[in-house]
Amino acid sequence: MPYDYDLVVIGGGPAGEKGAVQAAYFGKRVALIESAPEPGGACVHTGTLPSKTLREAALVLSGYRNRHLYGIRLEIDRDQATPRMLSRKDAVRRLEVERIQWNLDRHGVTSFRGQGRLIDAHTVAIEPVGRAESTITTEFVLIATGSEPFRPDDIPFDDSDVDDSDTVLALDRLPGRLCVLGAGVIGCEYACMFAALGVEVVLVDARNEILPFLDREIAERLRQAMVGLGVDVRLGRKYTRVHRVADTAVRCELEDGTHVDVDKVLFCAGRNGRTRGLGLEKVGLVPDKRGAIAVDASYRTPVPNIYAVGDVIGFPALASASMEQARVAVVHAFDLGYKTQVGKLLPYGIYTVPEVSYVGLGEEDAKKQGLSYVVGRAFYRDNARGKIVGDRDGLIKLLVDKESKKLLGVHCLGERAAELVHVGQAIMTLGGGLDTLIEMVFNYPTLAECYKYAAYDALGQLPRGTSKS
Secondary structure, eight states: OOOSEEEEEEOOSHHHHHHHHHHHHTTOOEEEEESSSSSSHHHHHTSHHHHHHHHHHHHHHHTGGGHHHHOOOOOOOHHHHHHHHHHHHHHHHHHHHHHHHHHHHHTTOEEEESEEEEEETTEEEEEOTTSOOEEEEEEEEEEOOOEEEOOOTTSOTTSTTEEOTTGGGGOOSOOSEEEEEOOSHHHHHHHHHHHHTTOEEEEEESSSSSSTTSOHHHHHHHHHHHHHHTEEEEESOOEEEEEEEETTEEEEEETTSOEEEESEEEEOOOEEEOOTTSOGGGGTOOOOTTSOOOOOTTSBOSSTTEEEOGGGGOTTOOHHHHHHHHHHHHHHHHTOSSOOSOOSOOOEEEOSSSOEEEEEOOHHHHHHTTOOEEEEEEEGGGSHHHHHHTOSSOEEEEEEETTTOBEEEEEEESTTHHHHHHHHHHHHHTTOBHHHHHHOOOOSSOGGGHHHHHHHHHHTTSOTTSSOO
16 A cells, blocks of 8 residues: 655754654655644754854853953843843744744655654654644654653652753853753753853762763863852762752752752753653654664664654764764665765764864873873964953873874864864864875964974974874
């Protein structure tokens, strides 16, 4: 029997959009089911774009970037700061929703509003809000339902002053004091953003280091910068209880016997795959305890015609990687002979203050692998553009193989780090190394010029005559 569609995508976030459009581009009949009123998923509505927009607004409103340059500190109108930040966030969200809808429409993707649920491997039910359920049939299914914040039972989320990383975006006021539980990516980003706005921030984590996946030098430099920003970083401290102690105070009790009384608490300790209500049991799929669906290298589940991509499959849970996973899954499903794998060099961007981004190996990784390497560093404070923008914390750090002089890893800390890392990523992808950077001509003055001087720094640690520079 012919199917209604060649592909049904459940979830309209970055992965769902790109997977649907990729299939439609190659002439496939595609339907996309999204439970929210608008497409975009957590990336557009509650996660990536809103939080980064709020960060940018916070830096502008606080005058953070110019404090050291001109000795000026802007006084924030607390009554106006919150609505202005939220207004900017909503404007960016609206523009991105319009772009997504335009992209789906121009490729002829049929959009359905409602909860998608598997009836069997080839039949999907659509449950619209306030309307009768309908079903459609399909040759292939792509699950791209994303993730949701992990909410442990011992955190009182029913208190209006206790938020997770989704609900904090409905900020009703700028708190005077904030406790962030969890020094992962989301926790560190929000801690920096609120601290830049003049909020007293206490960052608590049971681990002894922030962002343990980072190169340790970079992580420690970031920690020091956060402390300089005013964040009270308390590591190796586990919370034991969170509860209200007054009309205007919530208390976070720590296992060392201390406590923190604050206006608001932000709990940031991971996310779970959004798989409840998908009907996975109907086709024999069982997600793990964090809601993640198992897939193979082509993002196919144990059910051959069902694929899953993005946050719902777990690590790395990046919008950038999720979009590529969806494209690979669709190409594999229809044997299109186009994009067969996600690029092996994934860049990571962390939008703290200062910004952090890296690609490839950190020093700890290189040591574990027994690699022989040298490190080259160039600091923004020694760079003309760095002096102009007043970034005193920034640097570019290169890990270089001693034998081949190829780049093993690139680490950026400071202004535009998430943009600058792509220079190193491109060189690594093409197999380049120190000679490539030394031969390149960079615009002057630019932060990217740090690459050349980091390369010279690394070169100076190698035996003379190993480069034609």
